[in-house]
Amino acid sequence: xxxxxxxxxxxxxxxxxxxxxxxxxxxxxxxxxxxxxxxxxxxxxxxxxxxxxxxxxxxxxxxxxxxxxxxxxxxxxxxxxxxxxxxxxxxxxxxxxxxxxxxxxxxxxxxxxxxxxxxxxxxxxxxxxxxxxxxxxxxxxxxxxxxxxxxxxxxxxxxxxxxxxxxxxxxxxxxxxxxxxxxxxxxxxxxxxxxxxxxxxxxxxxxxxxxxxxxxxxxxxxxxxxxxxxxxxxxxxxxxxxxxxxxxxxxxxxxxxxxxxxxxxxxxxxxxxxxxxxxxxxxxxxxxxxxxxxxxxxxxxxxxxxxxxxxxxxxxxxxxxxxxxxxxxxxxxxxxxxxxxxxxxxxxxxxxxxxxxxxxxxxxxxxxxxxxxxxxxxxxxxxxxxxxxxxxxxxxxxxxxxxxxxxxxxxxxxxxxxxxxxxxxxxxxxxxxxxxxxxxxxxxxxxxxxxxxxxxxxxxxxxxxxxxxxxxxxxxxxxxxxxxxxxxxxxxxxxxxxxxxxxxxxxxxxxxxxxxxxxxxxxxxxxxxxxxxxxxxxxxxxxxxxxxxxxxxxxxxxxxxxxxxxxxxxxxxxxxxxxxxxxxxxxxxxxxxxxxxxxxxxxxxxxxxxxxxxxx
Amino acid sequence: xxxxxxxxxxxxxxxxxxxxxxxxxxxxxxxxxxxxxxxxxxxxxxxxxxxxxxxxxxxxxxxxxxxxxxxxxxxxxxxxxxxxxxxxxxxxxxxxxxxxxxxxxxxxxxxxxxxxxxxxxxxxxxxxxxxxxxxxxxxxxxxxxxxxxxxxxxxxxxxxxxxxxxxxxxxxxxxxxxxxxxxxxxxxxxxxxxxxxxxxxxxxxxxxxxxxxxxxxxxxxxxxxxxxxxxxxxxxxxxxxxxxxxxxxxxxxxxxxxxxxxxxxxxxxxxxxxxxxxxxxxxxxxxxxxxxxxxxxxxxxxxxxxxxxxxxxxxxxxxxxxxxxxxxxxxxxxxxxxxxxxxxxxxxxxxx
Numbered sequence: 001x002x003x004x005x006x007x008x009x010x011x012x013x014x015x016x017x018x019x020x021x022x023x024x025x026x027x028x029x030x031x032x033x034x035x036x037x038x039x040x041x042x043x044x045x046x047x048x049x050x051x052x053x054x055x056x057x058x059x060x061x062x063x064x065x066x067x068x069x070x071x072x073x074x075x076x077x078x079x080x081x082x083x084x085x086x087x088x089x090x091x092x093x094x095x096x097x098x099x100x101x102x103x104x105x106x107x108x109x110x111x112x113x114x115x116x117x118x119x120x121x122x123x124x125x126x127x128x129x130x131x132x133x134x135x136x137x138x139x140x141x142x143x144x145x146x147x148x149x150x151x152x153x154x155x156x157x158x159x160x161x162x163x164x165x166x167x168x169x170x171x172x173x174x175x176x177x178x179x180x181x182x183x184x185x186x187x188x189x190x191x192x193x194x195x196x197x198x199x200x201x202x203x204x205x206x207x208x209x210x211x212x213x214x215x216x217x218x219x220x221x222x223x224x225x226x227x228x229x230x231x232x233x234x235x236x237x238x239x240x241x242x243x244x245x246x247x248x249x250x251x252x253x254x255x256x257x258x259x260x261x262x263x264x265x266x267x268x269x270x271x272x273x274x275x276x277x278x279x280x281x282x283x284x285x286x287x288x289x290x291x292x293x294x295x296x297x298x299x300x301x302x303x304x305x306x307x308x309x310x311x312x313x314x315x316x317x318x319x320x321x322x323x324x325x326x327x328x329x330x331x332x333x334x335x336x337x338x339x340x341x342x343x344x345x346x347x348x349x350x351x352x353x354x355x356x357x358x359x360x361x362x363x364x365x366x367x368x369x370x371x372x373x374x375x376x377x378x379x380x381x382x383x384x385x386x387x388x389x390x391x392x393x394x395x396x397x398x399x400x401x402x403x404x405x406x407x408x409x410x411x412x413x414x415x416x417x418x419x420x421x422x423x424x425x426x427x428x429x430x431x432x433x434x435x436x437x438x439x440x441x442x443x444x445x446x447x448x449x450x451x452x453x454x455x456x457x458x459x460x461x462x463x464x465x466x467x468x469x470x471x472x473x474x475x476x477x478x479x480x481x482x483x484x485x486x487x488x489x490x491x492x493x494x495x496x497x498x499x500x501x502x503x504x505x506x507x508x509x510x511x512x513x514x515x516x517x518x519x520x521x522x523x524x525x526x527x528x529x530x531x532x533x534x535x536x537x538x539x540x541x542x543x544x545x546x547x548x549x550x551x552x553x554x555x556x557x558x559x560x561x562x563x564x565x566x567x568x569x570x571x572x573x574x575x576x577x578x579x580x581x582x583x584x585x586x587x588x589x590x591x592x593x594x595x596x597x598x599x600x601x602x603x604x605x606x607x608x609x610x611x612x613x614x615x616x
Numbered sequence: 617x618x619x620x621x622x623x624x625x626x627x628x629x630x631x632x633x634x635x636x637x638x639x640x641x642x643x644x645x646x647x648x649x650x651x652x653x654x655x656x657x658x659x660x661x662x663x664x665x666x667x668x669x670x671x672x673x674x675x676x677x678x679x680x681x682x683x684x685x686x687x688x689x690x691x692x693x694x695x696x697x698x699x700x701x702x703x704x705x706x707x708x709x710x711x712x713x714x715x716x717x718x719x720x721x722x723x724x725x726x727x728x729x730x731x732x733x734x735x736x737x738x739x740x741x742x743x744x745x746x747x748x749x750x751x752x753x754x755x756x757x758x759x760x761x762x763x764x765x766x767x768x769x770x771x772x773x774x775x776x777x778x779x780x781x782x783x784x785x786x787x788x789x790x791x792x793x794x795x796x797x798x799x800x801x802x803x804x805x806x807x808x809x810x811x812x813x814x815x816x817x818x819x820x821x822x823x824x825x826x827x828x829x830x831x832x833x834x835x836x837x838x839x840x841x842x843x844x845x846x847x848x849x850x851x852x853x854x855x856x857x858x859x860x861x862x863x864x865x866x867x868x869x870x871x872x873x874x875x876x877x878x879x880x881x882x883x884x885x886x887x888x889x890x891x892x893x894x895x896x897x898x899x900x901x902x903x904x905x906x907x908x909x910x911x912x913x914x915x916x917x918x919x920x921x922x923x924x925x926x927x928x929x930x931x932x933x934x935x936x937x938x939x940x941x942x943x944x945x946x947x948x949x950x951x952x953x954x955x956x957x958x959x960x961x962x963x964x965x966x967x968x
Contacts, residue, residue, distance in 0.1 A: 068833050068934045141830045147804055148787045148832055153752075238805030244788070245803060278692070284706035309790060309829075310801045311808035314737040318730050325722040329715060335681060336714040340707075342688040346698040357689060364681050368674040371722070375729040377736060378667040380798020381652040384790060384828040450650030450794045452828040455836035459914070462824075463648040542703050 025567035027111035028519055032118050033097030034415065037408075039122055040089035046129070047081035048482060050074045052475055055439075059472035061460035071456035072139035073132070073158070079142035080162070083262065084169050085125045087396065090404045091265035092121075092173075095180055095204045097415055101510035101517060102198045104189025104526045109182040111565045112606065113175055119575025120172035127583050128165030131158055134586075138162035141454060143255065143306075144225070146236035146247035151229050157586045159229065163222045164582040170215045170222070171578065177211035180204055189509070191528035195289070198508045198531070199282060202289050203268030206296040207261050213300070214257040221250035230589075245310055252303035260299040262396055264292060266359060266403025267334060273356040273410050274338055275532075276504050278345025284337045285531055291330035291337075298327045308376040309383045317376040324374040331367055335360060350504070351425030355406030358433050362398025366391055369444065384454075387447025393440040405432070405485070412492070413499030417515040420496060424488035431481030438474030442467040507535035520562040568609055573602030650824045652794040657812035659736050659797045666732045670725050677721070736798075739779035739811040746770065747781045750789030750802040752831055753838035753933065754899055754912040762854045765885070767899035768913040771843045773850040774819045779811040785897060787832060793825030793842050801829050814844045822908075833935035839913040857903045860887060861967050871963025878950050879943040880960075886967060898938065905967040919961050926957045 026032060054074050057066040066074070100108055108114050131137040138158045140148050149159045184205045188197070197205075224235040225247070234240035236247045275282045282288060304312060304320040312320070338360050347353070369391040373379040382388055405428075412420045446467040451458065458464055502511040509526060510517075512534045530536050577599025584591040647654070655661040692701075739745075747758040748770075758765045772778045782791050784802035791810065792799035800810040827838035845853060864872045875881060883898035904910075910917045911925050911933055925932055930939040943950045952960070 068836070072830075072833065072835075139833075145788055145830070148830070153787055153832060238803075241805075243805060245806075278701070280701050281703055281705050283704065284711050287706065287711050309799050310803055311806060314733050317733050321729055321733070322726055325726055326719075328722060329719050332718040333711070333715055337706075337711070339681070339684050339688055340704075340710065342685070342692060344701055344704060345688075345692045346694045346701045347689060347692050348694045357685070360685055361682060364678065364685075368678055371674060371725065372667065372670050375666055375670055375725065375732075377663045377729065377732040377798060378670060380800070381663055381667065381794055383799060384830075385652070448652055449648040450652050450824075452826060452836075454830040457836045461649055539700075542700070 022567065024572055025569045027107075027115050027565050027568055027571070029096045029100050029108045029111065029114060030415070030517065030519075030521075032114050033093045033095075035118050036089045036096055036121070037093035039118075039125070040086050040093055043081050043085035043125060044090070045482070047078050047086050048479060050078040050081065052479060054078060055472040055475040057456060058458075058468045059465075060469075061462070061465045062457055066456065068456045069136070069139065072454070073137040075454055076138045076141055076162075077129070077132075080128065080138065080166075082396070083142065083258070084166070085121075085128075087262050087400045087404065088173065089121055091207065091262075092117075092176055094200070094265060094269065094404075094407050094411065095176070095207075098411060098510060099180065099184065099201050099204050100187070101414070101513065101521055102201045102508050103184060103187060103192055104509050104522055104528065105183065105187035106520050106522060106525075106562065107565065108179050109186060110179050112568050112571050112609075113179050115568065115571035116575055117172045117176035117179065119572045120168055120175070120578060123575050123579030124165055124168030124172055124582075127168060127579050128161060130583070131161035131165075134161075143248075143251055145251075146225070146228075146244040147238070149225060149229070149247075150237065160226065160586045163226050163229075164585055167219060167222050168579050168582050170219050173211050174215050177208040177215075180208040181212065184208075189522075189526050189528050192533075195286060196528055196531040196533075199271035199285070199288055199292070200265075200268035203264045203271070203292055206292050207264045210257045210261050210264075210296050210299065214254045214261070217250055218254035221247060221254070224250075226585075245307070248307050248310065249303070252306045253300070255306065256303040257296075257299040259395070260295055262400050263363075263403075264295065266400045266407075267292065269403045269407040269410070270338065270356045270359050271334075272508065273352050273406050274341045276410075276506055277348045277350055277353040277356075278342050279348075279505065280341055280345040281507070281532060281535075282337070283340035283343070288334055288337050291333040294330040295327060298323065298330070302327055305374060305376075305379075308373075308379040321374055321376050325371065328367065328371055328374070335364060335367070350409070351420065351422055351429055352406045352409035352504075354426065354429045354433075355402050355409060358429065359399060359402040359406060362394055362402060362433075362436070366394030366398055369394065382447065384452055385447040386443040386451045386453060389453050390440050390443035390447055393436075393443070397436055397440065402432075402436075405429075410504070411510075413503045414510055414515050414517070416493060416496070417499055418492055418496030419499045419503060420492045421488050424484055424491070428481050428484040428488060431477055431484060435474050435477030435479075435481055438477060439471050440474070442470045442474075446471075502534075505538075507532040509534055512537070520564055523562070566610065568606070570602050570606035570609060574599050574606060575602075577602050650794055650826070654795060656795040656815050656818050656821070656823065657797065658815075659810075659812040660795060662732050662736055663798050666728050669728055673721060673725060736811075739809050740777050742777070743779035743811055744773065744776040745779050745781060746772070747783070748791060748802075749897075750782070750784040750786070750791070750827070750831070750838075751897065752786050753827070753834040753936065755791075755838070755840050756785075756897065756899070759854065762858065764854060764857050764902070765900040766857070766902065766907075768839070769841050769843065769907050769909065771845050771850060771853050772814065773847050774814050774816055774844050775847045777811060777813040779809060782808045782810065788829045789827045789831050789838065790829035791825070791840075792828045793823045793840070795823045796825075796842060799828050818844045819846045820844070820849075826913075834912075834933045837912050837914045837933045839909075841909065841913050856906070856968065861902075864963055864966050866962075867959050868962040868966045871959035871961070874952075874956050874960055875963060878952065878956070878960075883938075883942070901964065901967060903967055905965045919965065922961045922964065923957055926952060926960060927954075 023031065023035065053066060054071065057063050057071055096114065100106070135156050136158050138144070138161060140154060140159060144159065144162055148154060184201060227233040228235050228237070234242050236242055236244045238244055271282055271288055302320060302324045304316060305324040308317060369387065373382045373388065373391065409420055409425055446464050449464060451462070451464045499515050501514050512526065513521060526533065577595050581592045581595025581599060584595050653664060655664040745760060747760060749756040755768050756765065757767060757770050780791065782800060782802045784804055789802040790799045791802060796814065797810050797812040800808050802808065821844055823842045825840045825842065827835060831838065885900045885902070887902050907917050909915060910922060914933070915921045929936050939945050944952050
């Protein structure tokens, strides 16, 4: 890496290429992407560990292995960790690393803000998890329904950790989302119109808009929750004439778009992988893009399907069941277009492709079970049972996680310059695919058998024990598959086969530059004439009307000194100060001013920091 | 490349299992204790009909879509002589087709859904009304027409449509007996309703249910049962509860005294008023000895279990208010000895 960069990097940057300090001060979107990825995988392991403890407790009827209080913390933190600290940031890792490369940019629009997003995420995640040490983690479910969150019923600080941790994470995601919207809209290479953007970039754009619109809703709810608990302002208190259902409306008005925030990045990844290994363009590019946009829009009109059993009234039930079923249409379109992409292709079964195919196969199952409880009467038998747990894991594990692992296998060579081992990779895939079905498949059955979610114990006479044992075995198969992945990862980082610039015969711009890419990505900004510019450059014979393509890359004529932003330590200072202030609110609101002062100093330093390379 | 041959049979098997498992499941789980797919009332059957229709539509869609996927994967796998595939970019006719067909399927699902919604929404006029109040972590059950209050075990006559009015004393709960009706949440500040008409054949049967909205520490220990009684049995049961309990004698008489002197009556009522002093409401114990279960329907009501419950309720039901608040557990001067517990058990069992 050092040599590739050394040839073009300016002297100002030479000192900051390695060491912990270089990572702390980095504003390079690729390094921030790697930080996001490594942190997300770490939290994926923690969330997985929590899941294994849950599965151990449930493997036996009337088990006393894990006490009820700890069990409630575990299932709450498992969900929060997997959603906000694993899947979302893993998506962010790819947004960071890949999107600027796909659109022919040298970085994101606001590199220091990008670093701040990461540090806020890290410190917010640490704040949330520190609750395990300081009096107990959140134990009210990840949706934290009022009025269980009232001081009266949750007197410990667990709910405050939830609210403040989520607020910090929300600022992180919001900043990142705005950054990516601006990056994608403004920094595209010449000729890359919106309808020439790679689908992954499109899905990043949609997800970023979803975040911008959905997160403020959650923020309002969280601030209300805190004010309720800290200052007695009864936003959700029925005794005071308010309605606890308001929290549910607020939470799911955020929470359902959140589901698409979790799945659309994986859909984008799959839309990159399937064409590459089928050696065909994505079937119906514009349809897939519009379907993704439609899912994003409609995601805001279905929230009450999480509330079919609260007594909404028949009209609301009918309306929200209709909107929920409607959202299956664009989802179905995507599935059919993916299958049509495979149709007539020349399919190569790489590990990344297996994960993408696994995504499609499993997501179909999650989608179909979703249509079942889109019907409110049916949902009255399925809501809050393991059937829903099965459904959401087929969507978020079978969907998001499988897609994201596909992305890791697909883009790891671009990120590191080395290939992940295909042998270990396939072992990883098959163990994970089988483990996932053994774990979550039987949950459909035990849910149909009437087993509720979020119970730490059940009577042996219920007949749920065998299915639960099978699920626990499956969870350990998944754990084994993750261990295989880690072995593969560490082996390949050190001694994987050199990847070359374009190991998969890729179609989009990131494959036109070296692996790993130089700090400035493109020595010369490419000019784009189609939605698969690199493919068209490599295969001009396939297009009758192919205009001449000028791709960028390291072999272009390099400019002597490409303007790149300086490293900065102010983002970590601001991030730390913000999270510290949030954490200290729990101890004493006045103490929070310490964190606030650190954060403000950080902003002051940030503002007066020279933006460009310094000349002495 | 060498793996190509191994992939096919394996994935085929897995996919086959995926098709077969849910179908086996549908058949195999009808008899489980709290199954959702063995309806025993009009409302539950209505729901099951909708579910069965959507389920089979889903099975067909599943087979078609996964079949197309698997076919495409095998048919178009890269072979040594595979050339460059045709660079098809889309096909408007096809894409419009697979937009319209799913939309039509969804309309077909939506119509029975809506019909069921409106056929099961309001409690029919003339139904027998029972009020249920959720507490952490037990159910208070009131029969307003006869002025009776009981807990966790609900007896209903088989010849009437039963309507429940549901409220909560504290946090959200959800009321659910899957064989008889779908769940409905208990929400602070609201009165929700659900209803069903038991099948006559279910006379004498018991149905399991439990709270299905996470409600705190002992959420898993908030269960309930519904007994469908013949009209005569139901009348005899209500009459029995309305008549005074027999005068206790022997050790039970000691237990009766302890029930007052240890402070149990501060919260627990036997006969008479719904709640006694009402510091906080606890299960009304009228007719306790005739109940099948105790402690929120989590265990069989017998001397051994009742002794264990009175000895250490926190171990059986973490976080319960009796252990946290009752003088007998807070105040060492009032602590229950083994002999006290024995007497209380004897007394409680006389409450028929």
